[in-house]
Each structure stands twice: as structure tokens, then as C-alpha cells.
Amino acid sequence: MAxxxxxxxxSGGKLAHRLVEDLIxxxxxxxxxARLDDSAIIELRGxxxxxxxxxVIDPIFFPGGDIGKLAVCGTxxxxxxxxxxxxxxxxxxxxxxxxxxxxxxxxLESIHSAADEAGVRIVTGDTKVVDHGNADKLYVxxxxxxxxxxxxxxxxxxIRPGDKVILSGTIGDHxxxxxxxxxxxxxxxxxxxxxxxxxxxxxxxxxxxxxxHALRDPTRGGLATTLNELCLQSGTKVVVEEKKIPIRDExxxxxxxxxxxxxxxxxxxxxxxxxxxxxxxKVLSAMRLNKYGTDSAIIGEVEEPDEAPSVVMKTLxxxxxxxDILVGDLLxxxx
Amino acid sequence: MKYAxxxxxGKLAGGVVASISRASRRPVTFMEFCGSHTVAIFRxxxxxxxxxxxTTVSGPGCPICVTANSDLDKAIxxxxxxxxxxxxxxxxxxxxxxxxxxxxxxxxxxxxxxxYSAMDAVRIAQQNPDxxxxxxxIGFETTAPTIAAAILQAEEMGLRNFTVLSWHKLCPPxxxxxxxxxxxxxxxxxxxxxxxAITGAAAWEFIAQDYGIPCVVSGFEPLDILHCIxxxxxxxxxxxxxxxxxxxxxxxxxxNVTAQHLMETVxxxxxxxxxxxxxxxxxxxxxxxxxxxxxxxxxxxxxxxPTREPQGCICGDVLRAVKTPVDCPLFGKSCxxxxxxxxxxxxxxxxxxxxxxxxxxxx
Amino acid sequence: MCVAVPxxxxxxxxxxxxxxxxxxxxQVSLRLTPEVKVGDYVIVHTxxxxxxxxxxxxxxxxxxxxxxxxxxxxxx
Numbered sequence: 001m002a003x004x005x006x007x008x009x010x011s012g013g014k015l016a017h018r019l020v021e022d023l024i025x026x027x028x029x030x031x032x033x034a035r036l037d038d039s040a041i042i043e044l045r046g047x048x049x050x051x052x053x054x055x056v057i058d059p060i061f062f063p064g065g066d067i068g069k070l071a072v073c074g075t076x077x078x079x080x081x082x083x084x085x086x087x088x089x090x091x092x093x094x095x096x097x098x099x100x101x102x103x104x105x106x107x108l109e110s111i112h113s114a115a116d117e118a119g120v121r122i123v124t125g126d127t128k129v130v131d132h133g134n135a136d137k138l139y140v141x142x143x144x145x146x147x148x149x150x151x152x153x154x155x156x157x158x159i160r161p162g163d164k165v166i167l168s169g170t171i172g173d174h175x176x177x178x179x180x181x182x183x184x185x186x187x188x189x190x191x192x193x194x195x196x197x198x199x200x201x202x203x204x205x206x207x208x209x210x211x212x213h214a215l216r217d218p219t220r221g222g223l224a225t226t227l228n229e230l231c232l233q234s235g236t237k238v239v240v241e242e243k244k245i246p247i248r249d250e251x252x253x254x255x256x257x258x259x260x261x262x263x264x265x266x267x268x269x270x271x272x273x274x275x276x277x278x279x280x281x282k283v284l285s286a287m288r289l290n291k292y293g294t295d296s297a298i299i300g301e302v303e304e305p306d307e308a309p310s311v312v313m314k315t316l317x318x319x320x321x322x323x324d325i326l327v328g329d330l331l332x333x334x335x
Numbered sequence: 336m337k338y339a340x341x342x343x344x345g346k347l348a349g350g351v352v353a354s355i356s357r358a359s360r361r362p363v364t365f366m367e368f369c370g371s372h373t374v375a376i377f378r379x380x381x382x383x384x385x386x387x388x389x390t391t392v393s394g395p396g397c398p399i400c401v402t403a404n405s406d407l408d409k410a411i412x413x414x415x416x417x418x419x420x421x422x423x424x425x426x427x428x429x430x431x432x433x434x435x436x437x438x439x440x441x442x443x444x445x446x447x448x449x450x451y452s453a454m455d456a457v458r459i460a461q462q463n464p465d466x467x468x469x470x471x472x473i474g475f476e477t478t479a480p481t482i483a484a485a486i487l488q489a490e491e492m493g494l495r496n497f498t499v500l501s502w503h504k505l506c507p508p509x510x511x512x513x514x515x516x517x518x519x520x521x522x523x524x525x526x527x528x529x530x531x532a533i534t535g536a537a538a539w540e541f542i543a544q545d546y547g548i549p550c551v552v553s554g555f556e557p558l559d560i561l562h563c564i565x566x567x568x569x570x571x572x573x574x575x576x577x578x579x580x581x582x583x584x585x586x587x588x589x590x591n592v593t594a595q596h597l598m599e600t601v602x603x604x605x606x607x608x609x610x611x612x613x614x615x616x617x618x619x620x621x622x623x624x625x626x627x628x629x630x631x632x633x634x635x636x637x638x639x640x641p642t643r644e645p646q647g648c649i650c651g652d653v654l655r656a657v658k659t660p661v662d663c664p665l666f667g668k669s670c671x672x673x674x675x676x677x678x679x680x681x682x683x684x685x686x687x688x689x690x691x692x693x694x695x696x697x698x
Numbered sequence: 699m700c701v702a703v704p705x706x707x708x709x710x711x712x713x714x715x716x717x718x719x720x721x722x723x724x725q726v727s728l729r730l731t732p733e734v735k736v737g738d739y740v741i742v743h744t745x746x747x748x749x750x751x752x753x754x755x756x757x758x759x760x761x762x763x764x765x766x767x768x769x770x771x772x773x774x
Contacts, residue, residue, distance in 0.1 A: 188716075188723035243345070253336055253720025257742070258451070259683075259701035261378075316345045317557055319380025321693045324672070336720045338704035338739055338756050347760075350767030357773075371700050424744070452745030454727055477700045481746040484729040529700030532741060532749040555700070558763055584756035585741055591749050594730040 005099045010129030019127060023101070027108030028091065028115065028122040040123035042088055047148040049084035051075060055140040060107070063177045064192030067140055068107035070268060072114035073197045074219070075144035080202040081215045081271065083154035084146030086118060091125040091142055096135040107138070118197035120144070152206060156233035158213035163302040164280035165240060166273045168201065168287055169194070169295040171223050172251040175265035180254065187257070191250045196269030201290045208286035209279040217271045221326040224263035224311065226272060228325040231309040240300030240323075241314045263313075264326045274302065338584065342556030343379075351561040352384045359388045359568045364520065366656060368510060369527035370397030370684030371555055377693040379557040381564075389564060392519065393689075395509060395612065395654035396527055398474050398502070399426055399682035403608040406502050407432035408639035413469050413500065413631065414445040420463060421447045422456035423471040430681045433643040453485035460489065460497035469631045472501040477529040479503040479620055480594035483601035486622070486629045500631040501621055504607050506530050507538050508618035512609075514546050518657045523567035525560070526552040528582045533598075535590025539578045547576040554582035601626050610678060611651020650677035653686050660687040667691065702743035704751050707736050717742060 001022060008015040053074050060067040072089070079086040091111065095104070115122055173194040180189050198217065205212060214234075218226035223245075231238045247262055255262045269292060275283050280298055287293035300314075311323040367373055373393045376382065382391060395401050411432050414421040421437070428438040428449065441447040446466075450456050453470060460468035472482045482499055489497040506527060513519070526539050531552045539550040549570035553563030563581040570576065580586050598620070607619025622630040631637075647665050652658040660666050660679070670676040672691055679685035705717035705724070714725050715734060724742070728734050731747040740747035 189721065191722075249336065249720040250722050253703070253722045256336065256339065256703045257719065257722070257724065315379050315557075316343050317348050317379050317381070317384060318345055319383040321377065321380045324692045336704075337706065338751060338753075341756075341760055344763075347763040347767050350763060350765075350770040353770035353773065354766050369700060452727075454745050475700075477702070477743055477748060480730050480748070481727075481744055484727060484746065488729070527700060529702045529741065529743060529748065532702075555702075562759070562763070583759060584752045585749055591730060593732060594748065597730065 001101055003101055005095050005097060005101060005104065005129055007097050007129050007131070010095065010127055016127065023105065024108060024125070024127065027112045040088070042123065042145070044145070044147055046150065049079050049082045049146045049148055050143070051078040052143040053078065053141070055142075056136065057178070058136055059178075059181055060103070060137050062181055062193055065195040066107050066110050067138060068111040069114045069195050071140040071142050072111055072118060072120065073195050073268060075142045076118040076120055076197040076199050077217045077271070079144050079146035080199040081154070081217055082148060083152040083202065083206060083212075083215070084148045085203070086120045086144055086146040086199050088145045089115070089120050089122045089142055091122050092140065093125075093127045094135050094139040094141070095127065095129045096137050097129055097132045099137055104138070114197060118199055151210070154212060154215050156214045156216065156230045159230060159234035159236055159274045159302055160213065161236055161302050161304045162277055163213055163274040164277050164298050165238060165300040165302065166275060166280065166284055166287065167223070167245065167297055167299045168198070168271045168273075168293045170246045170248045170251065171218070171267055171270065172247060172255065172262040172265035174268040175222070176251045176254045178266075179258070187254065189250050189254065191248065194267060194269035196292050198269065198271055198292055201271070201287065201292045204286045204290050205273065205283050208282045209275060211276040211279045212273055212283065213276070214274040215271055218267050220266050222262070222264040222266060223272065224261070224323045225326045227311045227323065230274070231311050235305060235309050237303045237305045237310050237312060238300060239303055239312045239314060242316050244297055244299045246295045246297050263323060277301070339556060342554065342558040344558065347558055348384070348561060351558060351565055355389065355561065355565045355568055356386045358565070358572055359386050360572060362388045362390070363522035363568065363571050364390045364392060365523040365525055365564065365567055366392050366394045366519070366521050367525040368394040368396040368506065369530070370400070370682070372396075372525055372527070372553065372560065373686060373689050374684055375555050375557065375560060377689045381557060381560055384561075385564065389568065391525070392656040392659075393686045394513065394656055395609065396475070396506065397679070397682050397684045397686070398504065399430055400650065400654060400678040400685045401504065401609045401611070402430070402473065402502055402678065403610050404433050404644060405608065405639065405642045408642060409637050410471055410500060411435060411437060411440055412637050412639040413635060414440050414447050416635065418466050419446065420459060420466050420468045421445065421471065422450045422459055422468055423447060424451075424473060425449045426683055427471060427473060429675070430678050431645070431675065433641065453481045454488070457485050457489050457492070457494070457497060460494050461492060464496060467496045467498065470497070470499045472499045472503050475504055475506050475527070475530050476533045476598070479602065480533060480591075480597045483597040486601050486626060487597070489629060495628070498629050498631040498634050499622065501602070501619070503602065503620035504609065505604065505618050505620065507541070508615050509609060509612070510542060512612060512615045512618070513655060514542070514548070516655065518655055521548055522571050523549040523551070525563050525567070526550050528552055528554045528559070528585060531582070531586045531590065533591050533594045536578050536580050536586055536588050537590070543576045543578050549576050550578045552578070552580045552582050552586050554585060611654040645676045648677035650679045650687075653679050660690040663687070700743060702741045702748060704739050705742050707734055707738045707740060710734070710736060715740075715747065717747070
């Protein structure tokens with residue numbers, strides 16, 4: 001195997017085959033090499049959840065993970081948020097010529113680990129290589145399929161006034177872990193991205209209650225953006241309490257330094273759930289027993305809307321203010 | 336977080352609010368000059384806990400909001416020069432100039448890098464000796480000394496490819512111009528805490544003495560701001576007009592003399608254009624002759640093209656507290672955070688952005 | 699216009715200091731505050747310490763807030 005990825009690795013010829021057989025196939029589980037046809041054949045029963053995503057994160061390696069782990073977890077979580085059991089994934093790479101093979105190896109190992117943990121099988125994929133400068137090291141695209149158990153109906157549209165809002169843990173970990181490695185923003189921290197597959201957590205939650213109305217993972221745009229999307233989808237008012245929202249000291253400190261509001265910082269291993277009030281306690285207990293939900297907390301509740309759906313924060317001072325959706329990029333401010 | 340979290344304790348806020356409510360009889364209007372104070376006031380819903388007799392209005396202390404279109408156009412023109420790396424603090428990128436923004440120009444290939452510190456820009460210059468680094472020097476007296484320090488550092492390192500485009504402005508002349516214009520009647524000034532850390536509380540003496548307006552220097556945590564308002568109310572009720580420091584842990588009477596000296600070594604005052612307020616004499620900073628080789632204005636021939644002001648935008652009136660964001664016909668309609676028309680809506684400290692984010696379309 | 703945070707000076711290396719805030723470490727310039735000592739708290743703005751924080755005044759201010767809170771309680 002060469003040291004770096006070359007254009008020929010994507011051309012479909014000998015080098016490309018070597019790449020797939022020697023490097024990619026051993027790393028991903030779930031496919032019998034003898035059955036390497038153009039499409040994977042799977043049989044499913046019942047309602048199917050289907051999702052797709054592309055991953056273009058920079059840097060591709062970050063504290064707590066890499067683009068590979070992110071791709072598996074992101075896809076798994078998208079499926080889980082509909083209450084689906086994630087089953088199969090596709091995995092496509094667009095590689096910039098010159099990427100060290102050792103980097104690709106590391107990422108493939110990461111993918112293997114994450115898929116194992118999630119119990120998801122990668123059954124089909126594709127590899128393309130583009131000229132140096134036409135991609136930023138590596139882009140990953142995925143599609144995921146899962147099945148939704150009978151009787152499970154989880155959607156933002158189901159949110160009702162009275163629902164309790166439960167958050168599975170601390171906010172802002174991923175975004176700040178990424179920023180800590182960016183040029184010019186380097187600060188020393190042991191903070192890791194919270195990138196994680198949440199499907200087992202969701203299974204535990206559904207096992208505890210039939211009355212989970214909605215689930216969502218607050219990724220780009222942070223918790224604030226996700227809550228806004230949900231309140232619009234359901235036409236309700238969501239009220240959260242600042243003092244109840246779990247946040248690590250380091251994340252809070254980094255946000256202070258950079259002039260960022262943690263409500264808008266990305267997460268990759270958290271979810272927010274909307275549950276009927278009578279079941280909130282049961283769901284919370286089940287979440288806290290799962291390793292990805294130990295810091296779970298009830299952070300607020302749903303009310304009838306005012307003139308328009310809105311998200312309101314009860315501040316540390318006991319006053320109320322609106323929380324809007326993130327606009328543009330989250331740029332550190334100095335003033 | 337030590338010396339931050341303690342000043343956010345909700346349970347202590349009640350005590351300060353009670354003190355304000357007990358003392359406040361006459362209706363008073365206080366201005367918070369500084370954009371960071373505006374953000375804090377809205378973020379913690381401070382207006383909701385104040386008695387009806389106390390009103391706060393936001394002033395023009397947002398360095399981004401008051402940067403004139405012509406200055407932005409200059410920066411954009413610089414970024415387009417081949418071989419130039421433009422270094423900027425993040426929030427400047429989205430501000431619209433006459434035709435486009437730094438963010439758009441970056442998307443088209445200009446080398447524009449977000450820096451968190453002036454030191455980063457010096458490092459970029461050191462690491463890229465074949466390119467010319469231009470740092471956008473934006474900010475008031477809090478930031479100007481850091482830019483001055485960076486210029487001196489570049490001088491010590493013998494760098495020949497580092498320049499600063501100075502947009503720095505000074506607060507006291509702007510406040511003076513505001514008061515002289517007589518558009519808004521103020522009963523007190525919430526003075527900027529970190530500008531004061533540099534200049535000293537003494538910088539505001541002229542406001543108390545010449546204009547008879549109470550001044551209290553405030554920190555940025557919710558308890559700090561309430562404390563400041565409590566002291567302003569006390570002065571107003573007692574018919575006093577003096578300069579006091581509420582933010583005693585961060586500010587002294589004479590300020591940071593080292594920082595002042597750094598500023599004076601590198602910069603001299605000049606007239607400056609403030610968006611919405613026109614030219615204010617001696618309100619800007621430019622590099623002294625001795626540092627000409629670090630001055631982007633002198634080192635480059637900049638051809639920005641004609642300046643165009645956005646139609647219908649009343650940012651100027653909002654900055655001078657003559658109007659509030661909700662008075663603007665564009666607010667919440669054609670001018671929103673997603674589609675900003677004026678600087679007050681782009682800057683994360685702008686009045687319009689803050690009103691929109693924390694108060695919604697209805698302010 | 700002044701996003702600045704208080705941080706503890708852990709060590710000094712020439713004109714730079716390693717400061718800590720909430721578990722995060724950062725290198726800041728002491729060019730504006732050369733008199734800083736290890737153990738001081740400084741106010742950090744864009745990677746520079748702009749002033750030394752007066753810890754006694756901080757405690758004094760907090761005590762004042764406690765007094766006001768007690769007065770409000772009693773006044774009820």
C-alpha cells in the first residue's frame with residue numbers, strides 16, 4: 001500500500017480494488033466479500049426510517065473523535081430520533097489526493113468501532129479521489145436505514161402543552177472541543193467531543209415509556225436552534241430554565257472567553273426529549289442509567305403558544321427572554 | 336468560574352432590586368453606552384426587574400455598528416489585493432459594506448482569517464514572510480492597547496509584512512458629541528467597564544462636571560449592572576452628579592497606565608467617521624509617523640469605489656438613541672439577522688440584533 | 699465591546715502567562731500588565747491581560763450584595 005492516496009485509488013482499477021479490499025473492507029463489518037455486487041440486498045418488514053448526511057468537518061481529527069466516528073454516530077442518531085432501530089448504512093468517501101493512508105486507516109478503525117458499538121452494519125459504499133485542492137482532505141457521505149417498532153410514533157408534531165423537556169447531558173462539548181483546536185483559538189483543555197451513538201439510550205427510553213412524543217439531537221446551531229425547530233413544528237411555546245441546563249465548567253469558560261452563547265454551540269452525542277408529564281420521571285431514571293445519559297435533566301416544559309410559537313428562557317435572575325434560531329455562523333466576538 | 340459566577344447569583348439579585356425600587360421615585364433614563372452592556376441587559380432580562388420609573392436606552396458603543404461603510408469598503412478592497420492576508424476579529428466578517436461583505440469576498444477566494452487576538456495576526460505575518468498581513472484594528476480603548484502592543488511586538492521581531500488598518504475609536508468624544516447634540520435627555524450614564532479599566536474612571540469626570548449627569552462604571556454580570564443602576568438612582572434622587580465606580584474589582588480612578596502609555600506611543604488621535612453620527616473630532620486613533628510602516632493606510636494604495644448607504648436604514652438614529660430598533664420600518668421585515676441591512680443588525684452586539692434575538696420581532 | 703473574563707495566573711513565562719478559567723488554560727500576553735504575579739487574577743480581553751483584578755474589592759462587593767439581600771428579607 002502506498003503512503004498517500006493517489007488519483008488512481010479512485011479510478012476503479014487495480015489500485016482502487018486494493019484500497020477497497022486491503023484497507024476498507026477489513027475495517028467495516030457486515031459484508032460478505034463474496035457478495036460484493038453493485039447493491040446490497042436487504043429484507044425489511046414494517047415502517048422504515050431512511051436518512052442521509054454528509055460530513056465535511058475540519059479538522060478531521062478532533063479531541064474525542066474524528067470524521068469517521070462522527071459519520072456513524074450522526075447517521076445512527078438521525079434514525080434513532082424517529083424511534084427507529086438503526087440497521088444498515090452506506091458509506092461513501094470523497095478523498096483529496098495526497099491524504100496519508102495512515103489517516104484513512106485511523107478513520108476506518110474509528111468507523112469500525114463506532115458501527116460495532118451502535119450495532120449498525122455498513123453494507124455498501126463508494127470511493128472517489130479528487131485532485132489536490134478540490135476537497136478538504138476527506139468528505140464522507142452516508143445513508144442509513146432503520147425500522148420503527150409497531151406502535152412507536154415519535155415526531156416533533158406530537159409535542160403538546162404540558163410535555164416535559166428532558167436533555168440527556170451537558171451542552172456545547174463538541175463545538176468547544178473543535179474550536180479548541182482551531183487556528184488562533186488554541187486553549188488548553190481536556191475537553192472531548194461528546195460524539196456518541198444514542199440508539200441504545202433511545203431504546204432504554206422507549207422501554208420505559210410509550211409516551212415519548214418527540215426526540216431530536218441538537219447538532220449544528222445548538223440546543224437553541226433545535227428547540228426553535230420543534231416549537232415551530234408543533235406550534236407551541238417551549239420554556240426552559242437556564243439554571244437547569246447542564247454545562248461543563250470548561251465549556252462555560254470557553255464560551256465566556258470567546259463571547260459565545262452555549263445554547264448555540266454544537267453537540268454530537270446529546271438528545272432532547274419531549275415526554276408527557278406523568279412519564280417524565282420514569283424516562284429520566286432510565287436515561288440516567290445509560291452511560292450517555294448520566295447527566296440527564298428535566299430542563300423545562302411546553303406551554304400554549306403566545307401569538308406565535310416561541311422558545312423562552314427563564315434566566316438565572318428569574319426573568320424571561322426569547323431564544324431565537326442561530327443566524328449565520330457562530331463567530332467568536334470580541335466586543 | 337471565579338469572580339464571574341458569584342456575580343450572577345439570582346438569590347442576591349432580589350436584594351439589589353429591592354434597594355433600587357425603594358429609592359426610585361422620579362422617572363429616570365439611563366444610557367448604557369457599551370454594546371456588551373446592552374447584550375447583558377437583554378440576556379438577563381434586567382429591564383423586567385427594574386421599577387417602572389427606571390428606563391434604559393442603548394448607546395453607540397458597538398465598534399462594529401459605528402464603523403462607516405467607507406471604512407468597510409477599504410478593508411474589502413485590501414482583502415482583494417493579491418498577496419494580502421486580512422486578519423480580522425470574527426464579528427466583522429458579516430457586516431455589509433456598500434456592495435458586499437468580507438464574508439462574501441472570502442467565499443470568492445480572498446485570504447481572510449478570523450483571529451481571536453492581535454498576537455495571532457503577528458504570528459501569521461511571521462509564518463508567511465512572502466505575504467502581507469493586514470490586521471483590522473477595531474475596538475475602543477479596551478482593544479486599542481492590545482493592537483499597539485502587537486505593533487511593538489512586530490517591530491521587535493523586525494517584521495516587514497505586518498500592518499494595521501486602524502478603525503479604533505475613543506468613547507469620551509463620542510459621548511460628548513451625543514450629549515451636545517441634545518437629542519436624548521439622560522439622567523445617568525452606565526459607563527463601560529472594560530474601557531474604564533484602561534482609561535480609568537477619571538475619563539468620565541467631564542460628563543458629571545460639564546453636563547451634570549451622574550456616571551457609574553459598571554461590570555458586565557447581572558449583579559454588576561443592577562448595582563450600577565442602584566448607585567445611579569441614588570445619585571439622581573439626591574440631585575448629585577459625580578463619577579463612581581461600581582465595578583471596583585476591575586476599575587481604578589486612573590486606569591491602566593501601562594496600557595495608556597502603549598496606546599500613546601503608537602497612536603495619536605484624529606477625526607473619525609462614526610456611522611450615524613458623522614465626523615467626530617479627535618474621536619479616532621491613527622498610527623503615528625514613527626510607525627508609518629505598520630500603517631495599512633500609508634503602505635497600501637486603497638481604491639474602494641463609491642460609498643453607498645443602505646436605503647431606509649435608520650441605524651444612525653438607533654445608535655444615537657433617538658429611535659429604538661422597533662421604530663425602524665425595516666426592523667423584523669426586510670432587516671433581520673438572516674438578511675441584515677444595517678450594521679446594528681449584523682453585529683452580535685448591535686441594538687437591533689439584540690432586540691431581535693432576545694425580544695423577537697416585537698422588540 | 700468588551701468581552702473580557704477573569705482568569706487565574708498559574709505561571710509566567712517572560713511576557714506571557716498561562717491563565718486558567720473554569721478548567722481551561724490559555725496563554726495571554728502581559729504586555730499591558732507587566733506587574734502581574736502568579737496567583738493574581740487578571741481580566742483577559744482578546745488574549746491580553748488588561749488589568750489585575752482586585753480580589754479584596756470583589757469580596758467586598760459580594761458582601762455588600764449579601765447585606766442588601768438580608769435587608770430585603772428583613773424588610774418583608
